[in-house]
Amino acid sequence: MVCYARKSNLLKPSGGISGASLPCIATPAGFLFGNCQMKTCTTCLTGKPESDFYAIAGRKTSRARCKSCDKKAIDMRRKANLQADVAQVLAAYGVRTGIIEKQTICFTCKQEKPLDKHHEDYTKPYEVMWLCRMCHAQMHADKRRQK
Numbered sequence: 001m002v003c004y005a006r007k008s009n010l011l012k013p014s015g016g017i018s019g020a021s022l023p024c025i026a027t028p029a030g031f032l033f034g035n036c037q038m039k040t041c042t043t044c045l046t047g048k049p050e051s052d053f054y055a056i057a058g059r060k061t062s063r064a065r066c067k068s069c070d071k072k073a074i075d076m077r078r079k080a081n082l083q084a085d086v087a088q089v090l091a092a093y094g095v096r097t098g099i100i101e102k103q104t105i106c107f108t109c110k111q112e113k114p115l116d117k118h119h120e121d122y123t124k125p126y127e128v129m130w131l132c133r134m135c136h137a138q139m140h141a142d143k144r145r146q147k
């Protein structure tokens, strides 16, 4: 682990003697410092200065994830969304052309309802599960909880 405080010289004790720096002690929970305000990112578990975390509007605390982890997460979400969009377009095409057999009964609740095409795997756009809106929403909620 790298001590960012030392590097960026954040460790000047407020109003203290210039040049004097307190030792940094690395612990599993982050760094222990005297006056230094370090925060440990919950994702990369690296101790970083407060300026490496985005502020939350209207709140005193900043985000639990550091800026670079935040950016990575946004990027991944964007990619996943894009993949989902592509899969939906291909699935619609699959239904039109008969590659995918259209169903009218929800896979989960076995009721006849207007159905969504749910993908377990977006890299397999023609493998769809037909779910009604409610079961579909439930499916995604369950998946989120599993993560």
Ligand SMILES: [Zn+2]
Pocket: 041, 042, 043, 044, 045, 046, 065, 066, 067, 068, 069, 070
């Ligand atoms: Zn991080």
Ligand SMILES: [Zn+2]
Pocket: 106, 107, 108, 109, 110, 111, 131, 132, 133, 134, 135, 136
């Ligand atoms: Zn259903």
Ligand SMILES: [Zn+2]
Pocket: 117, 118, 119, 136, 140
């Ligand atoms: Zn789905």
